[in-house]
Amino acid sequence: MTRRYCSLPQQAAPAFPPGLAAERLGALTGGRRMWVNGTVLHYYFFDADTDASVIPVPGTGETRRVPWTGAKEQRDVVREGFRQWRDLGIGVTFTEVSDRREAELRIGFQLGDGSWSAVGRDALSVGLGERTMNLGWDVTEPGGRWTALHEIGHALGMRHEHQSPFAGLHWDDEAVYTDLFGPPNHWSRDKTHFNILRTLDPSEANGSVWDPQSVMQYPFGPGMILEPEQYHNGLYPPGSLSPADKEFALRWYPPAGTPAALVPFRSAPLSLGPGEQGDFAVEPPETRVYSVGTFGESDSVVVVFEERDGEPRYLAGHDDGGTPHNATLRVRLVKGRRYVVRVRLHSTWGSGETAVMCW
Structure with missing residues (x-):
């Protein structure tokens, strides 16, 4: 069965004034979502009975109300994900809070709504009563810890690695669309293009070379990637933080010094x-x-x-x-x-x- 994938919310490209030099525009595009180093990111898990929303039931035309709350075992997987990123020694730290008004990151576990996160400082534009991150399936199952690490990577400003312009991936587009349209993802063509086939601007990429081992890299089954030929039978990253992931985090968020x-x-x-x-x-x-x-x-x-x-x-x-x-x-x-x-x-x-x- 196809792996369930993270689906970032579709957003318009940032609007900068016309006529900016290419170097200046690239710096703005690449850095606008990054937190200032030394930030304490406070995270909150939705915990009230009223924290819920209505989502469509795939293939039925019906809807249902689904809560955002998650069991302790689910929350513990996410807490461990924050610890793994923190233990790299980065200058950004994470603190759990019980008041959503104090939290930059607000996390839900709404089943059926997919897994996704606001990217970096985009979380600041999300209303206090809304989620900035959702874990849409049981993250205690195999692969669930990858999902938590992946979404936290987005919260730190990282993008999907398979969309890097340095990857040089040649897709079988229709095979990708067909695969993602079916279960368990049920994605539209627009969502598939935005999260898989669309190539990022070089300034948005996580690094200057493609890292197929990145925690931000999706796994893909046979036949979806035509080239490089070595991935025609599938691409299966380990689901853990790669050396390049760690380098990205420490490059943007080095250990804090004395002001x-x-x-x-x-x-x-x-x-x-x-x-x-x-x-x-x-x-x-x-x-x-x-x-x-x-x-x-x-x-x-x-x-x-x-x-x-x-x-x-x-x-x-x-x-x-x-x-x-x-x-x-x-x-x-x-x-x-x-x-x-x-x-x-x-x-x-x-x-x-x-x-x-x-x-």
């Missing part, structure tokens, strides 16, 4: 390359509303965290990518508390220097 001091009214230069990040600590001399922002011809995302009980909690953020303006935030900082300003650079598009300031 440099950002003194109010003194600019701090940003000597960053595309995709790199600067971290700064602010201890305000008085309680008031401050401005925090960048200077220079650059595209960047700026996020301010407030440290609470030793954990950085999101306070405000802004991404100025693709605009002629710099990111500027207005935030209330309290004397005696510590704040961390994180700046991830997408690209520079001018000859001047870039800097960050709190004033």
Whole structure:
């Protein structure tokens, strides 16, 4: 039987202003979904009887109401998936919370709705009462742990590996459409094209070479891949984190260092390359509303965290990518508390220097 596959929600391509240089556009496309390093991603499992939605019953024209809640055994598989990613030593960490209002990642287990996840920071645009991730089958069964690792990979910003432009896969398109139209996936041609046959832009790929062993790579049975010929009889990744998966996570989220001091009214230069990040600590001399922002011809995302009980909690953020303006935030900082300003650079598009300031 064909393996059940993850199906990402279909979304329109990001709208950037016309006329951007190709290098700048690629940097924006590749980095816009990535979290700033040092983020604590809080995750929540839906647990109320009212957490449910109506889904179609394949092949019948009928619908049924199905809850989003999952048994402890299901939740434990996902918790273990978060631990495996965390144990790589990445700079992003994960904390389970019991209040959905505190969670960037909100996880359901609605059977029959497929398995899927928002990709990276796309989760921030999902309503607080909605799922950012769903595990649509029993993840305690064989292959279920692969599903949990795979969906968390999406939550970290990774895309489907078989859609990499570096894969060089030549598909038997109709065989793929026919296979996915049947059980257990019941996918339309549009969904199959979006999740399998569509080739990603090079800037969206997880790496500069194809990794058939990636946890983000689907397994495929015989006859779906025509070339390379070695995969004509099937492609079967191991379902675990590959060396390239680990390299991706550590490249975007290296172990966090000690933030440099950002003194109010003194600019701090940003000597960053595309995709790199600067971290700064602010201890305000008085309680008031401050401005925090960048200077220079650059595209960047700026996020301010407030440290609470030793954990950085999101306070405000802004991404100025693709605009002629710099990111500027207005935030209330309290004397005696510590704040961390994180700046991830997408690209520079001018000859001047870039800097960050709190004033």
